[in-house]
Structures are given as C-alpha cells and as structure tokens.
Amino acid sequence: MRLPKVRELKEAIKSLFSPAYTSDFPRKPHIPYERFRGRPYFHEEDCTGCTACAQVCPAKAIEINDEIKGALAKRKLTVHWDICIFCGQCQANCLTAKGIMLSREFDLATTEKREDLKQTIEKEFVLCESCAEPIVPYDQYVWVAKKLGPLSFTNASLLLFYLRSIGLALKERIHPGPGSKPAAINRSTRIKTLCPRCRREAVLKS
Ligand code: SF4
Ligand code: SF4
Structure with missing residues (x-):
C-alpha cells in the first residue's frame, strides 16, 4: 500500500479544522x-421588443411571435427556461442593456410542466398611418427617438414619437389602430408615421 504524501496528509488535517467550502444546500438556502x-427574466419596462436577444441566443430559447389579427397587433417575446443554457448572450447584446437580465436563480427543479417554464411579455406595434401595417414595436420607436434626442426632428415619424413621449402629441394622431382604412397618400402624408412601402410612395408622389 502506498503511503499518502506528506502534502496531501497536511491538506487533509487542515481541512478537518477549517469551515466547509461547499454550502449546506438544500438544508440552508444557497x-x-x-x-x-441564473434564470433570465425580461424586464418589460426596459425592453423595446427589438428581438436582438432572440437573434443572438445560441440555444434558440427566446421565441418571437408577431400577432396581427384584426384589432390586435402585438409582438410576444417568450424566454423558455427549459431550453436556456444560461450563457448570458441575451443580456450582453440587449439593445437597452436592461431588457433581459440573468438572475441568480439556479434551482430550477419543479413539478410544473416543461412548457410552463417560460416568461412571456408583449409589446404593442406601431402601425403605418396610411395602410395600418405594423412597423416596429412602439417602445422601440420611442427608444430610438429618445436616444437621438433633437436629431430625431429630421425624421417626421421619429419627431411625432418624440413629441408623444413628452406628452406633446396625441396618441390618436399617430396611431390609427389596426383594421383602419388605408388613407390616400399625398404630399401631407409625408409627415405621418409610415411603413417603408408607404414612405416610398409618399416621397414619390410629393
Ligand atoms: S442566457 Fe443564453 S441561452 Fe439563455 S436565453 Fe439568454 S442567450 Fe439564450
Ligand atoms: S430590448 Fe433587449 S430584451 Fe428587449 S427585445 Fe431587445 S434585446 Fe431583447
């Protein structure tokens, strides 16, 4: 039988009299x-609905669903905790840096169904004021307008959103609602919030 080396014996004796390196989980919370x-969570007030997190997620744990049905036009963002590998790429690449953040929750053992291990948030879409097609989530528009500040005044759509975000423009003025009749495109249409197709048409006609 090989005798333990002196160094190992020293370590063993030392560890007998020192506190444990591991925690006492599950008897005590770790x-x-x-x-x-740990488990990532969307923070709805800081998320713009831009989908950058879903595009960088290597595990495809973030699902995006755009629902455009009649009077409904919204984007649903879902993070599936059963697929997530906790790499942190979503947080690192988030547009606002705070829209999705990893928590320190590590204990995911549960009796819930696998499909229930998720968090979903919803974002309202901006609709084209001419054809009522969805353009981008409203929060994303406001975020861009605020980020640009006075520079956003060079873009009619962004200007309207900037004014709306500081309470100087009415919601109805810039949000016709889904299912609205397409408005005639003319010179004055240029100062409305338009989808790329209607914007091109408005520029050509003016
Ligand atoms: S932590 Fe990684 S795997 Fe999990 S949702 Fe974020 S990017 Fe996807
Ligand atoms: S703001 Fe952040 S969390 Fe929200 S969709 Fe964009 S990247 Fe994802």
Whole structure:
C-alpha cells in the first residue's frame, strides 16, 4: 500500500479544522456569487421588443411571435427556461442593456410542466398611418427617438414619437389602430408615421 504524501496528509488535517467550502444546500438556502448566471427574466419596462436577444441566443430559447389579427397587433417575446443554457448572450447584446437580465436563480427543479417554464411579455406595434401595417414595436420607436434626442426632428415619424413621449402629441394622431382604412397618400402624408412601402410612395408622389 502506498503511503499518502506528506502534502496531501497536511491538506487533509487542515481541512478537518477549517469551515466547509461547499454550502449546506438544500438544508440552508444557497446564495450564489454576485456574477452567477441564473434564470433570465425580461424586464418589460426596459425592453423595446427589438428581438436582438432572440437573434443572438445560441440555444434558440427566446421565441418571437408577431400577432396581427384584426384589432390586435402585438409582438410576444417568450424566454423558455427549459431550453436556456444560461450563457448570458441575451443580456450582453440587449439593445437597452436592461431588457433581459440573468438572475441568480439556479434551482430550477419543479413539478410544473416543461412548457410552463417560460416568461412571456408583449409589446404593442406601431402601425403605418396610411395602410395600418405594423412597423416596429412602439417602445422601440420611442427608444430610438429618445436616444437621438433633437436629431430625431429630421425624421417626421421619429419627431411625432418624440413629441408623444413628452406628452406633446396625441396618441390618436399617430396611431390609427389596426383594421383602419388605408388613407390616400399625398404630399401631407409625408409627415405621418409610415411603413417603408408607404414612405416610398409618399416621397414619390410629393
Ligand atoms: S442566457 Fe443564453 S441561452 Fe439563455 S436565453 Fe439568454 S442567450 Fe439564450
Ligand atoms: S430590448 Fe433587449 S430584451 Fe428587449 S427585445 Fe431587445 S434585446 Fe431583447
């Protein structure tokens, strides 16, 4: 039988009299270290609905569904915790840096159904004021307008959203609602919020 090396014996004796390196989980709650990558959560107020997180997710754990039915025009963003690999790419590449953030939750054991392990948020779409087609989520438009500040005044659509975000433009003025009749495109249409197709037409006609 080989005798233990002196160094190993020393370590064994030392560990007998030192506190445990592991936590007492599950008897006591375990608090992971500060930068631990746990379950990601959307933070609705900071998310613009831009979908950048879904595009960079290597596990395809973020699902995007655009629902455009009659009076409904919204984008649904769902993070599936059963597919997530906790890599943190969504948080690192989030447009606002706070729209989706990893928590320190690590204990995902549950009796819930797998398909229930998810979080879904919804974002209202901006609709074209001419044809009522969805353009981008409203929060994304406002985010861009605020980011540009006075520079957004060079773009009619962004200007309207900027004014709306500071309470100087009425919602109805710039949001006709889904299912509205397409408005005639003329010179004055240029100062409305338009989808790329109607914008091209308005520019050509003016
Ligand atoms: S942590 Fe990684 S796998 Fe999980 S949702 Fe974010 S990008 Fe996808
Ligand atoms: S704002 Fe962030 S969390 Fe929201 S859709 Fe864009 S990248 Fe994802």
